[in-house]
Amino acid sequence: MGALGQLLGYNLRRGQLLLFESFSEAVPAGITPAQLTILLLIAANPGIKQTTLAAVLDVDRSTMVRLVDRCAELRFVRRGSSRTDRRVAPPVLTERGRAFIDAVMPEILRKELEYTSVLTPSERAELTRLLRKLNALED
Amino acid sequence: MGALGQLLGYNLRRGQLLLFESFSEAVPAGITPAQLTILLLIAANPGIKQTTLAAVLDVDRSTMVRLVDRCAELRFVRRGSSRTDRRVAPPVLTERGRAFIDAVMPEILRKELEYTSVLTPSERAELTRLLRKLNALED
DNA sequence: CCCATTTTGTTGCTGAGTGCAACAGTTTGA
DNA sequence: TCAAACTGTTGCACTCAGCAACAAAATGGG
Secondary structure, three states, X not given: OHHHHHOHHHXXXXXXXXXXXXXXXXXXXXXXXXXXHHHHHHHHOOOOOHHHHHHHHOXXXXXXXXXXXXXXXXXXXXXXXXXXXXXXXXXXXXXXXXXXHHHHHHHHHHHHHHHOOOOOHHHHHXXXXXXXXXXXXXX | OHHHHHOHHHHHHHHHHHHHXXXXXXXXXXXOXXXXXXXXXXXXXXXXXXXXXXXXXXXXXXXXXXXXXXXHHOOOEEEOOOOOOXXXXXXXXXXXXXXXXXXXXXXXXXHHHHHOOOOOHHHXXXXXXXXXXXXXXXX
């Protein structure tokens, strides 16, 4: 194995692959982590516009168009309109989208627990805390 | 921000993006994490064959062909031959490949320290330990 | 009040990356 | 001995992301 296992970047990548597998088991096929992220961001920030979503997700605006398109095809969001700026078409969460979030989030958390069962509860909490701190998501 | 920051998978992804940026700054353009992983695996396991590398990296054999191709174009590896099985062409680390590893690894570790400077040394060590345990790379 | 500049969303193009299917050469095992 | 399995390889198709360019709309300095 060599020096590979010492690298933080490598271990993060492996961990992410593991949790992606967990995500795939928890969520119906066709839904990507990026799409769920969009839904959660819209739910937490009503009226948020595509450009802002693109900046937060760190993708191009044209990429965000396509991501929102797929969410719209699934009827999880629809493109609304702003009264103050007719350029923006802020994605709005639909009933279906809200129901999807409510249905899938508990399953995702359950699968995360399952896939990280090698860690004790306190270890898992500490791992989350350290990652949040690393990502500047301080409490 | 909402429930997103609570998800371990999301935090792992964010952390991996951060460390990927660190890697990009530490390594000359054109070298990907996958390529370095291959070099390190070959260095630690002389004679390892492409199929095994593909299994470890969890990619298709045809994908591994192309990854090794790029390492060969850079003269970091050359395709050897096995005396016991004429089918296998195990990639062999060249002088250049060895020199590259020796030159780049310290820089990578230095950049990792820089990019994770928000963590204390003990926190960083604990994060590494937890990730290694999660990835079943127990000491 | 104008008109140049900026912003927003969008589309087309391109390049990178991956898996799958198929293949020839080689080895294995019943 | 010969069918099956394995190794490396190539071609094809598909996905994904960024860049450039665009029209419509908003903004701001003269």
